Amino acid sequence: xxxxxxxxxxxxxxxxxxxxxxxxxxxxxxxxxxxxxxxxxxxxxxxxxxxxxxxxxxxxxxxxxxxxxxxxxxxxxxxxxxxxxxxxxxxxxxxxxxxxxxxxxxxxxxxxxxxxxxxxxxxxxxxxxxxxxxxxxxxxxxxxxxxxxxxxxxxxxxxxxxxxxxxxxxxxxxxxxxxxxxxxxxxxxxxxxxxxxxxxxxxxxxxxxxx
Numbered sequence: 466x467x468x469x470x471x472x473x474x475x476x477x478x479x480x481x482x483x484x485x486x487x488x489x490x491x492x493x494x495x496x497x498x499x500x501x502x503x504x505x506x507x508x509x510x511x512x513x514x515x516x517x518x519x520x521x522x523x524x525x526x527x528x529x530x531x532x533x534x535x536x537x538x539x540x541x542x543x544x545x546x547x548x549x550x551x552x553x554x555x556x557x558x559x560x561x562x563x564x565x566x567x568x569x570x571x572x573x574x575x576x577x578x579x580x581x582x583x584x585x586x587x588x589x590x591x592x593x594x595x596x597x598x599x600x601x602x603x604x605x606x607x608x609x610x611x612x613x614x615x616x617x618x619x620x621x622x623x624x625x626x627x628x629x630x631x632x633x634x635x636x637x638x639x640x641x642x643x644x645x646x647x648x649x650x651x652x653x654x655x656x657x658x659x660x661x662x663x664x665x666x667x668x669x670x671x672x673x674x675x676x
Contacts, residue, residue: 497551500535500647502559504566505655517669518576520586520621521568523561524614526594530556535647536598537608544598550643556597560614560654564592567658572666588627588672590665592616597654599638599646607638608646612653616661618668628668632657 530536533555534546552559561579568577578586596613613633619626636653638646 495549497549498643499551499553500650501553502563502651502654504563504570504658505651507570512573514575515573515666515670515673517574517588517673518578518586519568519572519574519618519665519669520578520580520589521561521564522580522589522591523557524564524592524594526555526557526560526597530594530597532556533559535650538598538600538611540601540603547599547643547646550647556594560592560594560597563654564590564658564661567655568662568665571659571662574666574669587621588618588669589621590616590618590661592661596633597650599650607641608649610636610638610646610649610653612636612650612657614657614661616665618665627672628664630661630664632660632664634660 529544532546533551533553535550535552537545537547539545554562565577565579568574576586580589593615594613595615596611599608599610601608611633612635613631615629615631617626617629634653634656636649636656638649
């Protein structure tokens, strides 16, 4: 074999080995762990129904948080994400689903649904997620999960704003382990949405009585 064809054969063998090796490594890579956020279990609140239909719009999420990755903020204000861990969808989608669940449990409205039915609902709830990250402090130890949601509720008929409010919950993780940190996320988000549901319930109950 002359030198030119020998070199081509060697290159072809090297490329084949590289491709096969890469495929093997990819097949052995562990998939990320998927975490789900949902309303805490428990019976729905029993109270008189408010004859109002509400659409919960997909939340607007601040930059760096609108992803399926689980955010962590370090003392130097560096935003990063926990490795090999994901939410079950992008944060806006996950929190919209969770908010609808919380309203079904804790509000007393006739219907509550996602934004697909916004034009069929007389009222809408819009949320902005300002904070949704686990924060480490210079003192060390487990992080504190910071959930901060701004909300406003309005009428679909004329787009008027009926009320503005917010909920902020800071929930320390019990341990510096991902499962404990995700549990703190779940507790903080649950408390925030329970508060938002109560505020929206009160506004819409007064609106219904006034009509």
